[in-house]
Amino acid sequence: MSENGADREQWGSRFGFIMAAAGSAIGLGNIWRFPYLAGMNGGGAFVVIYLLLVLSIGVAVMLAEMAIGRSAGLNAVGAFKKLKGGAWPLVGWMGVIAGFLILSFYGVVAGWTIAYMIKSFTPGFLEAAAAGKAGDLFGAFVSNPGQVVAYQALFMFATIWIVYRGIGGGIEKYCKLMMPALFIILLILIARAVTLDGAGKGLEFYLKPDFSKVTGGTVLAALGQGFFSLSLGMGCMITYGSYLSKKEVLPSAAITVVSLDTSAAFLSGLAIFPAVFAFGMEPASGPGLTFITLPSVFAKMPMGAVFSFLFFLLLFFAAITSSISLLEVCVAYFKDELGWSRAKASWVLGLVIFVLGVPSALSLGGHFPKIAGKDFLDAVDFFSSNVLLPLGGIFISLFAGWVWLDSARKEVTNQGSHSFALEVAWIWVCRVVAPLAIAWIFVKGLKW
Numbered sequence: 001m002s003e004n005g006a007d008r009e010q011w012g013s014r015f016g017f018i019m020a021a022a023g024s025a026i027g028l029g030n031i032w033r034f035p036y037l038a039g040m041n042g043g044g045a046f047v048v049i050y051l052l053l054v055l056s057i058g059v060a061v062m063l064a065e066m067a068i069g070r071s072a073g074l075n076a077v078g079a080f081k082k083l084k085g086g087a088w089p090l091v092g093w094m095g096v097i098a099g100f101l102i103l104s105f106y107g108v109v110a111g112w113t114i115a116y117m118i119k120s121f122t123p124g125f126l127e128a129a130a131a132g133k134a135g136d137l138f139g140a141f142v143s144n145p146g147q148v149v150a151y152q153a154l155f156m157f158a159t160i161w162i163v164y165r166g167i168g169g170g171i172e173k174y175c176k177l178m179m180p181a182l183f184i185i186l187l188i189l190i191a192r193a194v195t196l197d198g199a200g201k202g203l204e205f206y207l208k209p210d211f212s213k214v215t216g217g218t219v220l221a222a223l224g225q226g227f228f229s230l231s232l233g234m235g236c237m238i239t240y241g242s243y244l245s246k247k248e249v250l251p252s253a254a255i256t257v258v259s260l261d262t263s264a265a266f267l268s269g270l271a272i273f274p275a276v277f278a279f280g281m282e283p284a285s286g287p288g289l290t291f292i293t294l295p296s297v298f299a300k301m302p303m304g305a306v307f308s309f310l311f312f313l314l315l316f317f318a319a320i321t322s323s324i325s326l327l328e329v330c331v332a333y334f335k336d337e338l339g340w341s342r343a344k345a346s347w348v349l350g351l352v353i354f355v356l357g358v359p360s361a362l363s364l365g366g367h368f369p370k371i372a373g374k375d376f377l378d379a380v381d382f383f384s385s386n387v388l389l390p391l392g393g394i395f396i397s398l399f400a401g402w403v404w405l406d407s408a409r410k411e412v413t414n415q416g417s418h419s420f421a422l423e424v425a426w427i428w429v430c431r432v433v434a435p436l437a438i439a440w441i442f443v444k445g446l447k448w
């Protein structure tokens with residue numbers, strides 16, 4: 001087992017770490033799920049509630065994870081073993097298992113983004129979408145097992161390759177390129193969307209706060225979305241924090257990452273809804289909005305193929321910068337605890353996760369049996385996102401707020417050399433507010 005020694009890989013710069021952590025947070029969850037949830041939960045009202053929750057609970061748990069990771073300088077399991085021991089490493093274990101499971105289905109959906117980049121320029125595709133056939137095209141695509149698995153394989157190969165290149169030469173290097181590119185593409189798409197005739201209706205749908213639509217369910221949706229979106233509860237930020245230099249100031253890093261993630265979510269709504277409304281489409285939910293409604297929208301725009309390609313490239317960047325963080329959680333564990341080389345861990349675990357994802361890839365076309373009425377992909381998503389992540393979040397906050405408190409305070413203030421104005425508030429959010437709020441999401445969200 002390697003210790004937190006001089007030989008541990010490190011981020012090359014603060015900017016590199018922020019881009020990698022924001023890359024993990026900004027993913028498929030931001031680009032289609034947030035705008036849709038906002039649209040259905042009172043628009044601007046949902047945005048306000050989401051902001052309040054992520055800026056309080058989200059930042060607190062993110063900071064706790066970064067502090068645990070940096071202090072231990074180890075993977076999620078090793079960190080709990082080193083800092084406390086007992087049953088605590090089980091929390092890290094849940095995280096590693098969540099990493100395997102989430103990446104298995106994430107890689108499938110991410111593979112579709114590559115297919116749709118190519119389809120954007122395939123003759124006849126956008127014409128058929130314009131003629132109202134986008135749903136049929138999507139259905140035909142996901143029920144073709146060979147194609148779906150091939151794209152999943154391609155995406156997983158790219159993920160493995162980046163993780164295999166290591167922290168500085170792989171994850172950091174590519175996030176530093178892809179994350180700024182992602183924001184530039186987003187701004188181009190927004191400029192296009194808001195200048196379409198009829199865009200105003202979409203902006204109104206998305207932004208006009210309608211507090212009459214706010215219920216307990218709205219708050220729940222906002223909190224659940226916040227956790228998945230910020231990559232919290234599974235030791236991802238513990239793992240990324242373990243490669244941070246002792247000199248970095250953690251609270252501002254956590255706030256920056258949360259702000260970037262929230263901006264990306266908010267901006268994708270600005271790119272999507274004006275366009276959807278301008279062409280009289282329905283703001284449908286889930287994969288439908290991204291892979292069915294949007295191609296029909298692009299098909300009706302001048303230079304639609306270019307905008308369609310840019311949108312799916314944006315989605316690809318968002319997905320791969322998240323998938324590498326999921327794989328890194330698993331790789332770091334096998335490296336630190338079992339002494340595997342980075343190369344062996346990346347390729348072997350990446351391959352195992354790919355195989356684990358094949359049932360998910362086959363399930364949407366009906367080529368794999370359902371589990372208690374759910375497609376295999378949805379079942380794995382449900383178990384990891386609604387069970388493992390909230391449980392992880394509760395234990396991580398309790399750990400920082402009660403069990404490891406003195407050291408936690410030292411870590412977030414760099415041994416007292418940096419003042420942290422919100423220290424007391426942070427501690428109480430970790431102690432009481434976050435565990436109770438997450439326990440509430442957990443219990444309410446357990447409906448299969």
Ligand code: PFF
Pocket residue numbers: 024025026027028029030102228229230231232234236322323325326
């Ligand atoms: N945050 C990613 C998204 O919004 O799509 C998903 C994710 C990545 C969750 C990494 C958890 C994680 F550890």
